[in-house]
Amino acid sequence: MTFSYNDLLSFTQSIFIKAGCNNNDAEKASIALLSADLRGIDSHGVARLSGYIRLWEKGRINMQANFKIIHETPSTATIDADGGLGLVAGGFAMNIALNKAKNVGTGWVAVKGSNHFGIAARHAMMALEENMIGIAMTNASPLVAPTHSTKRMLGTNPMAFAIPAMHEPAFVADFATTTAANGKLEILQRKNLSAPNGWIQDKNGDNSFDPNELSKGGALLPLGGDREHGSHKGFCLGAVVDIFSAVLSGANYGPWVPPFVAFLEPPANPVGSGIGHFFGAMRIDAFRPADDFLNNMDNWIKAFREAPSIVGQPSVVIPGDPERIAQAERTLNGIPIIDKVVEDLKQLGERMNIAFPLPIQ
Amino acid sequence: MTFSYNDLLSFTQSIFIKAGCNNNDAEKASIALLSADLRGIDSHGVARLSGYIRLWEKGRINMQANFKIIHETPSTATIDADGGLGLVAGGFAMNIALNKAKNVGTGWVAVKGSNHFGIAARHAMMALEENMIGIAMTNASPLVAPTHSTKRMLGTNPMAFAIPAMHEPAFVADFATTTAANGKLEILQRKNLSAPNGWIQDKNGDNSFDPNELSKGGALLPLGGDREHGSHKGFCLGAVVDIFSAVLSGANYGPWVPPFVAFLEPPANPVGSGIGHFFGAMRIDAFRPADDFLNNMDNWIKAFREAPSIVGQPSVVIPGDPERIAQAERTLNGIPIIDKVVEDLKQLGERMNIAFPLPIQ
Numbered sequence: 001m002t003f004s005y006n007d008l009l010s011f012t013q014s015i016f017i018k019a020g021c022n023n024n025d026a027e028k029a030s031i032a033l034l035s036a037d038l039r040g041i042d043s044h045g046v047a048r049l050s051g052y053i054r055l056w057e058k059g060r061i062n063m064q065a066n067f068k069i070i071h072e073t074p075s076t077a078t079i080d081a082d083g084g085l086g087l088v089a090g091g092f093a094m095n096i097a098l099n100k101a102k103n104v105g106t107g108w109v110a111v112k113g114s115n116h117f118g119i120a121a122r123h124a125m126m127a128l129e130e131n132m133i134g135i136a137m138t139n140a141s142p143l144v145a146p147t148h149s150t151k152r153m154l155g156t157n158p159m160a161f162a163i164p165a166m167h168e169p170a171f172v173a174d175f176a177t178t179t180a181a182n183g184k185l186e187i188l189q190r191k192n193l194s195a196p197n198g199w200i201q202d203k204n205g206d207n208s209f210d211p212n213e214l215s216k217g218g219a220l221l222p223l224g225g226d227r228e229h230g231s232h233k234g235f236c237l238g239a240v241v242d243i244f245s246a247v248l249s250g251a252n253y254g255p256w257v258p259p260f261v262a263f264l265e266p267p268a269n270p271v272g273s274g275i276g277h278f279f280g281a282m283r284i285d286a287f288r289p290a291d292d293f294l295n296n297m298d299n300w301i302k303a304f305r306e307a308p309s310i311v312g313q314p315s316v317v318i319p320g321d322p323e324r325i326a327q328a329e330r331t332l333n334g335i336p337i338i339d340k341v342v343e344d345l346k347q348l349g350e351r352m353n354i355a356f357p358l359p360i361q
Numbered sequence: 362m363t364f365s366y367n368d369l370l371s372f373t374q375s376i377f378i379k380a381g382c383n384n385n386d387a388e389k390a391s392i393a394l395l396s397a398d399l400r401g402i403d404s405h406g407v408a409r410l411s412g413y414i415r416l417w418e419k420g421r422i423n424m425q426a427n428f429k430i431i432h433e434t435p436s437t438a439t440i441d442a443d444g445g446l447g448l449v450a451g452g453f454a455m456n457i458a459l460n461k462a463k464n465v466g467t468g469w470v471a472v473k474g475s476n477h478f479g480i481a482a483r484h485a486m487m488a489l490e491e492n493m494i495g496i497a498m499t500n501a502s503p504l505v506a507p508t509h510s511t512k513r514m515l516g517t518n519p520m521a522f523a524i525p526a527m528h529e530p531a532f533v534a535d536f537a538t539t540t541a542a543n544g545k546l547e548i549l550q551r552k553n554l555s556a557p558n559g560w561i562q563d564k565n566g567d568n569s570f571d572p573n574e575l576s577k578g579g580a581l582l583p584l585g586g587d588r589e590h591g592s593h594k595g596f597c598l599g600a601v602v603d604i605f606s607a608v609l610s611g612a613n614y615g616p617w618v619p620p621f622v623a624f625l626e627p628p629a630n631p632v633g634s635g636i637g638h639f640f641g642a643m644r645i646d647a648f649r650p651a652d653d654f655l656n657n658m659d660n661w662i663k664a665f666r667e668a669p670s671i672v673g674q675p676s677v678v679i680p681g682d683p684e685r686i687a688q689a690e691r692t693l694n695g696i697p698i699i700d701k702v703v704e705d706l707k708q709l710g711e712r713m714n715i716a717f718p719l720p721i722q
Binding site: 071072073074075076078103104105106108110145146147148149150151153161163171173175176177178179180196198199201204205206223224225228229230232233234235236237239240242243247248249250253254255271272282283284286287288292293296297299300303304307308309310311313314315316317319 | 439465466467469510511514560562591596601603604609611614644645647653658660661674675676677
């Protein structure tokens with residue numbers, strides 16, 4: 001079934017308002033959440049709405065959070081998100097980073113006391129409107145085993161970079177620091193397919209091909225998959241995201257990060273507050289005349305897009321191209337949602353007394 | 362054969378002085394170069410000395426370079442390294458980043474017109490002496506094919522992060538954004554072994570197991586190896602390093618980066634100046650009280666070091682531990698150098714009229 005973006009936005013806003021958000025925050029949260037659906041990242045969009053609400057029902061999201069700057073310098077700030085929605089805290093923090101960059105060239109903001117912030121790219125891309133480079137990362141509940149270990153110690157800890165160009169569309173990379181993100185396993189589960197080698201291990205640390213392995217104590221693997229293919233590098237990346245997001249801000253880090261799912265309790269002995277994010281904004285003209293940079297970026301993007309392909313394979317994909325194409329298509333034709341998620345959203349609507357929209361096809 | 366660090370340092374300094382460096386730069390370059398040997402990264406240390414000299418002989422390194430700040434804001438600077446040694450430009454740029462961080466919380470410095478800067482960790486680790494977080498990255502001559510392409514478009518483009526702790530040794534990650542760095546292929550070549558699947562492709566983009574494939578038009582693969590295992594993420598990482606290092610600074614980027622080896626000519630149509638680096642320094646107490654961060658880092662490091670191992674595998678490796686152990690051992694017992702490199706250094710010494718030291722064992 002396919003739904004109009006505006007109908008989904010209005011439904012999502014109403015749900016957040018019903019949960020106690022003010023109109024302004026509800027709008028910001030909904031736009032951030034649905035940016036995932038628009039960009040084709042179905043795992044991180046409206047499909048998660050009932051997850052946020054369940055966390056709120058358990059008292060684990062504060063819908064009236066009061067974000068506070070608890071520490072700052074001319075180029076940095078640390079935000080206490082007061083247990084609020086990461087979807088809103090992300091935009092709040094990114095705006096501070098952008099303002100600091102306007103003043104002193106760059107801005108860097110760490111956030112504690114937060115919750116899941118949606119897709120990292122959404123926040124990083126706020127910089128593009130100011131012709132700046134944007135960076136966003138977040139830690140997440142532990143699903144990933146470091147190289148050599150059986151234990152889930154890190155989240156899929158994504159990082160996003162948004163880099164403007166002159167005439168070409170911006171370079172927008174947003175990726176989990178694992179071989180494959182959890183969303184890819186969910187697709188395999190639905191299709192009853194097995195996972196490729198190097199994505200997951202079982203609870204003993206042996207290779208597994210079972211996309212349901214995480215529910216049996218298994219773990220996702222860092223980018224690289226195994227030691228011989230550089231999983232220690234993927235582990236480094238996930239670790240840096242964790243440290244920048246949570247140890248710099250005072251959030252929970254590593255195995256102490258609270259789970260997104262409401263049916264799992266947070267660790268009893270927290271080492272910080274909520275989950276953590278890290279944002280950066282760099283003014284282009286803090287380094288060189290902006291037009292020189294933007295023209296070079298056009299040339300960079302063209303050179304890579306035109307690099308010769310391997311026979312039988314597509315062209316080199318410029319990061320952000322598939323999501324941009326999805327956004328254009330879905331803005332025009334609506335957002336497809338799988339039946340299971342539609343059912344879940346309908347139930348949510350009934351529970352919250354908000355009518356779920358009819359599909360447009 | 363094993364050599365004393367001080368003997369190698371003195372030899373290297375004399376060589377750089379003979380090539381025209383002033384005493385000060387020769388000392389800085391030698392310390393930076395040999396930091397690789399001390400840390401066990403033999404591919405990036407004194408083994409490359411004759412490579413730097415050959416570039417100088419071809420007029421492609423300026424040993425009397427005058428580094429200039431060509432652009433700056435309170436938190437940023439861009440340096441023109443004037444065709445000089447990256448080994449020295451790296452320290453120069455990192456000091457500027459550290460000073461800016463002292464003033465406004467963070468400092469970010471892009472460098473153009475440079476050459477190979479040795480190991481990235483050396484520069485990032487300068488931040489540890491100031492109790493700051495250090496970041497260093499560089500682009501390099503194209504050896505890596507983006508996902509789906511046959512063409513070498515990126516270097517192995519390493520990134521390094523140095524993060525201080527209280528009582529635990531610092532977290533120091535330094536890794537190429539490829540499945541395996543070129544140095545690993547050289548080891549296989551010497552031992553006449555084949556390479557694992559996922560490290561290299563041949564000139565048509567097919568899998569290859571031949572460690573000599575790069576000399577036949579083949580390419581290294583981005584971290585992840587293939588699309589199914591996330592090579593598009595490794596490509597993103599290498600691309601970000603390239604853009605931050607070279608498009609921000611005005612250096613050559615992507616396929617235009619000049620080669621380190623003197624027998625290959627630089628591209629005839631440069632798009633910038635020399636190669637590029639990017640450095641960052643973040644003051645811990647720009648985000649939260651330093652002791653809180655440092656204590657949390659101790660806890661982070663302990664938790665990961667003590668994570669349960671897979672049966673038959675070693676413990677989780679905290680990034681920087683192997684290099685720190687190598688440094689302690691080599692500081693005490695000297696630096697082993699393989700015969701081929703000793704021979705090369707002896708010939709270099711003869712050519713430059715500097716006696717190569719005797720081994721200590």
